[in-house]
Amino acid sequence: MPIASLIPGDSPRLDGQDTEHVARLAELDEQFPPILVDRRTMRVIDGMHRLLAACLRGQDTIEAEFFDGTPEEAFLRAVEANVTHGLPLSQEDRRAAAARIVEAHPQMSDRAIAKASGLGTKSVASIRRSMAPLQDQPTARIGRDGKVRPLNSAEGRRRAAELIAENPGASLREVARRAGISPATVSDVRKRLLSGELPITERRRAAVAASSTDGGLPAAAARIPAQRTVRKVRLVEPDPVELLDKLIRDPSLRHKEDGRHLLRLLQQNALGNQMWHKLAAVVPTHCRDLVVDLARQYAETWNEFAQELDENLLASRREARVPPQGVGMGA
Template sequence: MKHESCPRDATAASGTDRSGTDIAFLRARWERVLSATERVSIARLRAADSPRSLPEDPRHVRLLAESEDELPPVIVHRPTMCVIDGRHRLRVADELGRSWIAVRFFDGAESEAFALSVERNTRHGLPLTLSERSVAARRILASHPEWSDGVVASITALATKTVRALRRNAGAEVHHAAVRVGRDGRVRPVDWAAGRMRAAEVIRDDPGASLRTIAREAGISPWTARDVRERLRRGEDPLPSRPPSPRQARDDRPTRPLLHAVPDVLPARTRRGAAHRLDGLMSDPALKYSEPGRLLLRILAANALSAEKRETLVPSVPLHCRHAVYELAIEYAESWRDFALRVKPRD
């Protein structure tokens, strides 16, 4: 059987929207609370609160019944036993006189069960209409105001600007969230200034907090957390004199090249003998015969990343892990920079 794909609205088709694969973090979260396939009695299942205006289409039921392919399992919200995805498949099984059907149970929240239902029905099977997707988007915005317009757009196969207009027109129906979760799963403040001020509070309360901790507490990126910390160190206001452009505020990404993110504390000529210097430290009795010294040597050896090793490791990082590896590398580089400045000999 050939599955139909759900067409996006006109603005999405124009290329202003991204692919639904951008919400991989949400799909991964849903997958973790989906069970393995099991056989379940049809009599135990209930009709779900469907995003469709007409829950069943007789023509689509006939099409599925005539298919010679094995139909995928239906998805059922375990706490309510409501069918999230597969209403037509359930009808086919019932009309064929079967007493059971293949099921995957969803153990997440009921509000996320509805979002999953919408997302599934925009990717396969009988397409949702534009009106149905718009109604579903309004409902998801009400239940999950913290999800960004882009996340809701990816779930409902609408254009981001369409979802933005729905949020704006919803008024009091949609609670105002201080932060939004983007397509990449990262949390960002709606008000860029509030995130920076919160980061400044975290730093003042705990000067030794890592960039990742500051970013998590303030709902900003590690890059922004680092900028706030550097401003405070210089005695400056945590807010820049000019607010970021809408694109910068949305993406929260650095505009400077990565090489400038962690300034060198050593001239290039002194970096060429790193292996020789490490060998010298390894044989130094002051480090070899003390527990802290041995710990330092192990960490230094583990962080000895030659150009050859780096070139081998970079392509081996899976695409879905690259953002996490990227942020960890930046945070570790920042930690090492601070350590280097603290142990640097006085002139």
Template sequence: MRTPGIIPVPIAALLPGESPRSEGPDQEHVARLAEIDGPLPAILVRRSDMRVIDGMHRLLAALIRGQETIDVEFFEGTTEEAFLRAVQANITHGLPLSQDDRRAAAGRIIASHPQMSDRAIARASGLGAKAVASIRRRSTDVVPQLNSRIGRDGRVRPLSSVEGRWRAAEVMAENPTASLREVARIAGISPATASDVRRRIQAGEPPAPVRSDTATVPAPALPEFPEAEAADIDAMVPAQGGRPRAEHGVRLPQPSPAMVLEKLLRDPSLRLKEEGRHLLRLLQQNASAEWNHLTAAVPPHCGALVGSLARQYAATWLEFAQHLDERDQSTAQKAVS
């Protein structure tokens, strides 16, 4: 009596699938299976293309025995999901995979399922979690790095509470009416942490405590600027735009671009939005450009073209600054009236 979901399929209708075994089927193992007295266990086949996911040794043994059909259990899923299932199946039964094949399989699973935790991939590939972590570190150039991973229990956990906090702040900025539970679910943090993020934002603090040994938000590297005291920067750079404040009729000197950029990069209201981060990147690129060296890099026949572009870009920045001035003046007039 067959197990429900398993049906006989003509062997001629089946195709070999992608196996995690680098050296192909083991002929001695095929011969041993062919000598078994009784039906062979069902093989696993992807329904969409009739390719064998698990059971090539049994399929070859059935051919040796002269069978025209073989019991099949069908699988529904993508090519990547089929390969993951094939590795899992070869770990739990049949001829064990070699150590090299397990490591190669783990590397491929990391690439196709980067959201899986090291322990989950270790369980699927038959390796240790430390070995999987080592393979993942060597794959960082080609594997996307995510902010969370799915564990063996199926739960999503953030790799860093700091990243989860900044993600929660982004969700709050995009949807101010979202509940704490909804924010926590999207950001992969607890409701209590989401509540603390909201409290910190309302107090004008960054979503995560700033530590000297960690970076709260990934950002492009800053060029080396002379250090300045935070109090001096805040005094010279106005909080809401406009020109530097003056006290007792004394006009303060214009702050250096480095000092202004330093203040802007610390402002959560800019860093929490994609448009704000884009603006900061543009400002950083302008600040870090070495114009004297760039002038020498322009060949004579391109001088007029590059100069024309530079003037157009400068005019665009000037127009942008004028729009900001007009907006600030309008806001100030409305506040007075």
């Protein structure tokens, strides 16, 4: 694409391009990855440093990919691209970008915006609170997986409790889909019901009460009686190293490629508390938000993996209790 036909785009960098970084790129003896250009306006969405470096090299053309979308979508793409590669955005750049994304895409969840901007979820939530009153916020948000979830899951928890009561064998994902909440929330509701507790926690009920416009509980929450106090006992967790040793000795895992892969993943996570503290201490300040986001993503992945194993275990137990068809129960 001719360089003369391109126009500088809306950069998420508050101070503009870094001339030293441009000079370093110009000295490299390699071809640059394609820049991203808005097809409609010919504005550069991602790759201004590469474009300026190409000019320093004396190039007349540069490889480019086209983007089709609105200006708001183009800015979001620019932020995502600058977070994942190239010269890192500063903390001020990321916070300013997150504020613009919240304003242009209020339906996006805090986690989705955090991933796009390279901030922590709590930082995005703080920025959102400072920008608009609670009553002006959307009632639902779109997560990183593209699914729409309500901000207040109290009604979803109540609906999940009803679905579990109607069909105790339903999977977490099925109940989550019908109730409009996450599988993790459904799992929490099921555990609370099994222990004799209500599906909605005291803290959540208090939040629902505080967010009601008339100062009272909404009709659905007002019908929930006061929850009895449950004394929680923290169990002594087994040593992960001992549990891992048992799994390593199991031939059904050791003799399969996927089983060995699972064992390697488990070994990488089998660290003591002291080692985790040491790892936390070596993370530099400018990388902390990114490491926090990655750690939470990995924790969610392991949690979903545990939930799937739970579902498989429940399904196998149900199958074991159901006699095969055609087999009599005896006289």
